[in-house]
Amino acid sequence: MVSEYLVLGAGVTGLAAGVELKESAIVLEKDSSPGGLVRSKCFDGGYWYDYVLHLLHFKDPEIQARIGSYLGEVMSPCPPVAWIQTLEGSALYPFQLNIGGLSEEARNKCIVDYAKAYYHKNGEATEKNYKGYLKATFGDAMCDLFYFPYNEKMYKYPLEGIAVDDLTWNLHRPSFEEILKGGFQPNIPRPTYNTNAFYPCPKQVDAPLRGMELLSEALAKRVRNLELNTKVESVDPTKKTIYASKDGINSSYTYETACLSTLPLPALIRLCSNAPASLLKEVDTLQHTKVISVAISVKGERPKNPGHWRYYTDPNIPFTRLIFMNEFDPQASPEDGWALLAEVTWPGKEPIPSEKELTDKVVEAVRAVGLLDDNSSIVGTHIWVIDPAYVIFTHETQRIINNCFEFLAPYGITSSGRYGNWEYSSMFQNIKAGFEWAKKVNKKSLA
Ligand SMILES: Cc1cc2nc3c(=O)[nH]c(=O)nc-3n(C[C@H](O)[C@H](O)[C@H](O)COP(=O)(O)OP(=O)(O)OC[C@H]3O[C@@H](n4cnc5c(N)ncnc54)[C@H](O)[C@@H]3O)c2cc1C
Numbered sequence: 001m002v003s004e005y006l007v008l009g010a011g012v013t014g015l016a017a018g019v020e021l022k023e024s025a026i027v028l029e030k031d032s033s034p035g036g037l038v039r040s041k042c043f044d045g046g047y048w049y050d051y052v053l054h055l056l057h058f059k060d061p062e063i064q065a066r067i068g069s070y071l072g073e074v075m076s077p078c079p080p081v082a083w084i085q086t087l088e089g090s091a092l093y094p095f096q097l098n099i100g101g102l103s104e105e106a107r108n109k110c111i112v113d114y115a116k117a118y119y120h121k122n123g124e125a126t127e128k129n130y131k132g133y134l135k136a137t138f139g140d141a142m143c144d145l146f147y148f149p150y151n152e153k154m155y156k157y158p159l160e161g162i163a164v165d166d167l168t169w170n171l172h173r174p175s176f177e178e179i180l181k182g183g184f185q186p187n188i189p190r191p192t193y194n195t196n197a198f199y200p201c202p203k204q205v206d207a208p209l210r211g212m213e214l215l216s217e218a219l220a221k222r223v224r225n226l227e228l229n230t231k232v233e234s235v236d237p238t239k240k241t242i243y244a245s246k247d248g249i250n251s252s253y254t255y256e257t258a259c260l261s262t263l264p265l266p267a268l269i270r271l272c273s274n275a276p277a278s279l280l281k282e283v284d285t286l287q288h289t290k291v292i293s294v295a296i297s298v299k300g301e302r303p304k305n306p307g308h309w310r311y312y313t314d315p316n317i318p319f320t321r322l323i324f325m326n327e328f329d330p331q332a333s334p335e336d337g338w339a340l341l342a343e344v345t346w347p348g349k350e351p352i353p354s355e356k357e358l359t360d361k362v363v364e365a366v367r368a369v370g371l372l373d374d375n376s377s378i379v380g381t382h383i384w385v386i387d388p389a390y391v392i393f394t395h396e397t398q399r400i401i402n403n404c405f406e407f408l409a410p411y412g413i414t415s416s417g418r419y420g421n422w423e424y425s426s427m428f429q430n431i432k433a434g435f436e437w438a439k440k441v442n443k444k445s446l447a
Contacts, residue, residue, distance in 0.1 A: 001253050001254070009261065013431070018438075023224045024442075045334065048332040054211075068198075073203075074214055075199075101186040134151070153345065231245050237408070265283065265421070290348055293384050294341070295340070297340075297378065
């Protein structure tokens with residue numbers, strides 16, 4: 001089959017590109033439904049879970065309006081409330097603005113250490129490794145209580161080995177006056193990077209689909225040529241040809257002008273028939289973590305004001321976050337219950353533990369943090385793995401990514417999206433990237 005453009009992968013990046021390119025593109029997706037990470041699951045007779053915590057936040061009014069028009073009235077404002085549980089008490093997110101929620105001693109230490117960091121070197125945090133950057137930005141006490149244990153738990157990688165480049169966009173560095181204010185008037189919601197947020201909430205109780213997958217559905221409906229169950233098996237860049245399999249039958253797709261791949265970058269390079277051995281070696285060194293999502297359907301009274309999600313710094317608690325699905329959509333479960341999603345991170349190259357072992361540990365920890373009482377019962381538990389989930393951006397990563405892009409560019413292949421760019425990015429950023437890539441290549445072909 002020949003088409004002007006080919007898009008590999010129907011996550012939100014590939015879908016956005018497909019929407020924009022109309023009939024001139026074919027989108028190939030290995031799974032039986034579109035959306036990639038942005039999908040939802042329903043279990044136990046009406047308990048809904050997103051694959052991972054998914055809140056849609058925008059920084060561009062044009063894209064917000066466009067997605068709003070696709071989703072219609074289900075797109076509901078959802079300014080998030082998130083709590084951070086430390087060993088010295090809990091604070092509303094962002095942590096640094098709410099340290100008054102901690103014990104008095106911890107709060108005072110956080111204030112003193114912040115002042116030392118803030119007034120050092122005129123407040124410039126110039127360190128190039130994440131650990132040094134966090135310490136120079138927030139001071140020792142906040143790092144010891146939250147930033148270090150949480151990030152170590154999440155990345156499962158030494159923080160000294162992580163580069164700051166990819167990670168500063170969601171770190172707010174307040175003035176010292178703001179820190180003091182939060183130290184004495186804590187836990188007041190304040191605007192952050194994700195305040196302009198939305199979540200799809202259908203009004204009907206028996207809606208056939210709930211959760212963030214509604215976003216993928218809205219995009220997929222607008223893609224003209226979407227081939228599901230079609231797995232890219234190899235790529236011959238010199239022939240601009242993709243070899244794929246569908247239900248055991250092999251087929252080939254040739255693009256005339258350009259190809260967008262949203263597959264994880266190392267996987268794409270491995271599929272390219274002419275990838276140099278040196279590049280293959282380099283992509284093997286790229287690091288990531290997996291996320292194991294553990295869904296727990298509970299029958300019983302819903303927790304009172306738990307927030308949309310809570311961060312847990314304690315290394316003895318297996319999850320990094322607990323996500324309260326009913327806070328996003330009150331109808332995410334039957335009325336007499338609630339849907340809880342635990343996020344467990346795991347080193348990218350290590351095999352995952354047995355389902356039973358992990359579920360038992362997670363349920364035990366949920367009880368230990370006081371969220372399951374004797375009057376509640378568990379209706380069902382379910383596990384799935386996101387791999388890759390979080391990219392680990394080491395000091396070598398950018399150089400390797402650039403080498404990959406340089407190799408692909410002469411063949412008209414662009415690698416984009418969260419894993420195609422091998423980055424930490426949001427749905428909004430990737431939808432925008434998909435639209436923009438399509439506009440750019442379309443202009444070129446008209447020129
Ligand atoms: C734990 C976690 C929490 C997050 N929270 C948020 C949040 O709150 N807000 C937010 O905006 N973003 C969040 N994100 C980020 C968001 O999920 C991503 O930015 C977005 O989903 C990436 O879309 P994508 O299309 O680039 O990639 P993907 O969704 O990974 O899509 C790639 C597609 O390629 C397909 N594919 C792979 N290999 C092949 C093959 N060989 N052949 C054919 N198809 C193939 C896959 O099946 C998939 O459909 C979160 C991500 C994670 C992991």
